[in-house]
Amino acid sequence: MNLSGARPRGPDVLAAATLEWSLYWRRRVRLATVLAAAPVLVAFLIALLKNLDLPGFDPILVRGVDALTLLFRWIYFLGLVFFVPLALGIGLVSREVEGKTLPLLLVRPLSRGSLLLGKFLGASAISGALLCGSYAVSSLVLLGADGFDGVGELLPNLPAYVFSLCLGSLAYCALFALLGLVARYAVVIGFAIFLVDSFIAFLPGLIRNLSVRYHLVSVAPDAALPGIFQALSVPSGVEAFFSLSIGTLLLLAVAMTLFANRNYV
Amino acid sequence: MATIQVQSVSHWYGEVIGLSNASFDVEPGVTGLLGPNGAGKSTLMRILTGQMRQSRGGVRILGESVWGNPDLFRRIGYCPELDSMYTELTGRQFLRLMLRLCGVRGMEADRKASDVLARVGLDPDLRKPIGAYSKGMRQRAKLAQALMLEAEVLLLDEPLNGMDPVGRKDTVDLIASLGQQGHTVLISSHILHEVEQMTAKIVLLHHGRVLAQGNVHEIRDHIEDQARSVLLRCVEPQRLAAQLLQSGEVTGVRFTRDPNALVVETASADAFFQRVTALGFSDGIEITEVQPLDDDLQSVFQYLVG
Numbered sequence: 001m002n003l004s005g006a007r008p009r010g011p012d013v014l015a016a017a018t019l020e021w022s023l024y025w026r027r028r029v030r031l032a033t034v035l036a037a038a039p040v041l042v043a044f045l046i047a048l049l050k051n052l053d054l055p056g057f058d059p060i061l062v063r064g065v066d067a068l069t070l071l072f073r074w075i076y077f078l079g080l081v082f083f084v085p086l087a088l089g090i091g092l093v094s095r096e097v098e099g100k101t102l103p104l105l106l107v108r109p110l111s112r113g114s115l116l117l118g119k120f121l122g123a124s125a126i127s128g129a130l131l132c133g134s135y136a137v138s139s140l141v142l143l144g145a146d147g148f149d150g151v152g153e154l155l156p157n158l159p160a161y162v163f164s165l166c167l168g169s170l171a172y173c174a175l176f177a178l179l180g181l182v183a184r185y186a187v188v189i190g191f192a193i194f195l196v197d198s199f200i201a202f203l204p205g206l207i208r209n210l211s212v213r214y215h216l217v218s219v220a221p222d223a224a225l226p227g228i229f230q231a232l233s234v235p236s237g238v239e240a241f242f243s244l245s246i247g248t249l250l251l252l253a254v255a256m257t258l259f260a261n262r263n264y265v
Numbered sequence: 266m267a268t269i270q271v272q273s274v275s276h277w278y279g280e281v282i283g284l285s286n287a288s289f290d291v292e293p294g295v296t297g298l299l300g301p302n303g304a305g306k307s308t309l310m311r312i313l314t315g316q317m318r319q320s321r322g323g324v325r326i327l328g329e330s331v332w333g334n335p336d337l338f339r340r341i342g343y344c345p346e347l348d349s350m351y352t353e354l355t356g357r358q359f360l361r362l363m364l365r366l367c368g369v370r371g372m373e374a375d376r377k378a379s380d381v382l383a384r385v386g387l388d389p390d391l392r393k394p395i396g397a398y399s400k401g402m403r404q405r406a407k408l409a410q411a412l413m414l415e416a417e418v419l420l421l422d423e424p425l426n427g428m429d430p431v432g433r434k435d436t437v438d439l440i441a442s443l444g445q446q447g448h449t450v451l452i453s454s455h456i457l458h459e460v461e462q463m464t465a466k467i468v469l470l471h472h473g474r475v476l477a478q479g480n481v482h483e484i485r486d487h488i489e490d491q492a493r494s495v496l497l498r499c500v501e502p503q504r505l506a507a508q509l510l511q512s513g514e515v516t517g518v519r520f521t522r523d524p525n526a527l528v529v530e531t532a533s534a535d536a537f538f539q540r541v542t543a544l545g546f547s548d549g550i551e552i553t554e555v556q557p558l559d560d561d562l563q564s565v566f567q568y569l570v571g
Contacts, residue, residue, distance in 0.1 A: 015365045022362060026353040100349030104410065107314045107343040108366040111335045260333070263317030265278065265308075 006260035008117045012110035016118020017125065019105075020092075024126050032087040036130035039075045043067075043138040047145035064142035065150025071138055072161060076131065077220065081168035082197070082213075084130055086190045088123040089176030092116065093259060094186065102264055113256040120177050120252060127169035132162055157220075164220035171212045171244045174251040181258050212247070215240035266328070267292050268418055268449035269313065274322035276308055283308035284319070285473040291451050295444035297460030297481075298453040300470035306453040307346055309470070310422045313451070314343045326418055339367065342411035346422035346453070348403060352396030356387050356406045359395060363410045381409045386435055400427035408436065419443065421452040425459055437462045457481075495529050497541065498554035502527040505550050512540055528558065
């Protein structure tokens with residue numbers, strides 16, 4: 001087992017993160033951007049419907065801030081915080097293998113650990129930027145439709161919302177970076193994990209600690225669906241933060257060690 | 266001291282052997298790594314570049330072990346065989362990112378990228394993405410990333426594939442000059458004459474084994490003792506065949522569907538070619554084409570392995 005090849009170095013990690021970031025924005029097909037753009041389109045649609053003032057339109061959507069809360073709960077928190085990192089993290093290495101560009105990276109004077117960690121950080125940064133950027137635009141659209149009346153109600157929750165999106169990006173990206181390394185049908189397994197991750201959050205005992213979503217609920221309790229996730233006896237925000245951080249680091253350590261010791265043919 | 270030392274290296278892909286007890290040393294200058302497809306050249310290149318670890322044996326470059334030794338790659342440049350690059354980037358952007366991974370940033374990265382692109386014959390200011398390059402241009406860009414650090418050791422895996430004749434000549438000249446400057450260049454190819462233009466030092470691989478190594482002329486001398494087939498095209502092939510069969514050099518003649526061609530088997534190529542030249546001038550037979558049918562490396566290997 002080669003552990004020295006897994007050891008990361010700061011400047012090398014930064015260089016690899018820059019590579020991942022630069023390549024993503026220059027790529028022609030960007031699934032993660034499409035996913036992140038979806039709620040913005042929904043926000044535009046809601047704003048349009050509000051302006052059209054259709055008869056029989058659900059009154060809950062009359063206030064932009066309420067629509068935004070629902071959008072966060074149902075699309076960002078339940079879906080995108082999982083699927084955007086899935087689109088980004090799973091291909092960190094496999095995309096290079098399939099594109100046959102991995103040899104160009106493996107012959108550089110940086111350890112494989114630095115390369116993978118850098119690419120992970122780059123992907124997490126992209127995920128965080130997409131999710132937060134998308135949420136910011138959705139907020140502007142929905143609150144703007146009301147003349148920014150509901151800003152005061154949104155602001156107290158905003159830090160927790162943004163924090164949960166960023167922390168979720170890191171944790172899920174680490175999970176999918178490892179999955180992309182070890183599994184052949186990683187995308188299919190990723191979808192299965194989506195179901196399992198949500199389901200085991202409700203199981204009694206220690207097993208639910210394996211669920212990322214279980215911890216994320218604690219970070220942004222207002223984002224959790226009332227009556228469903230809130231019924232869980234979730235850990236405190238600080239506990240959840242440390243659990244997710246440790247879990248992320250463990251997943252990354254395993255992924256880096258595997259990557260450092262694998263033959264690429 | 267040898268720059269590259271391959272010591273009893275074997276590698277298996279499951280039950281399939283990729284390299285079998287290969288041993289050889291490479292010294293400064295250009296050395297050709299030759300072998301037909303499937304000989305084990307790419308396996309060896311991947312081991313030499315730390316992409317995979319050999320199942321058995323040892324590999325040292327510049328006195329250091331390769332596997333898990335990323336610092337060594339400041340002194341090694343590698344041009345992979347596969348025609349795959351970041352197609353969204355321009356040549357300059359690609360090199361800047363690769364240089365960044367090597368710890369070179371800012372103005373210095375820009376300067377190095379421009380210099381090396383110009384060196385391989387690409388316009389540094391070309392705004393076209395690599396995906397829109399011709400295959401020859403992509404080969405040049407790939408070569409540029411191998412040369413960008415001016416490494417002491419260059420491992421070039423089929424770098425001439427897909428290049429046009431002009432690009433091929435420029436690249437051959439460039440590689441030969443790098444060898445003369447004291448770089449250690451190991452260049453893999455399955456085309457013997459390409460490598461011959463750069464160096465006389467070769468390592469021949471076949472079925473994962475080192476079949477021969479040393480000076481190409483010495484290896485060819487060995488082949489001269491074996492029968493070779495040559496296609497001759499002329500106006501009167503029957504008359505030519507009769508003339509040739511009188512000589513001791515020709516062991517067999519067969520006629521082809523082409524009424525103006527015949528295939529001759531010879532065991533003594535040098536003497537045979539001298540005789541053909543003489544016949545072509547003295548007997549007015551008008552030989553219009555002389556084409557060795559088994560002068561490619563595959564045939565050379567067939568001779569060597571019997």
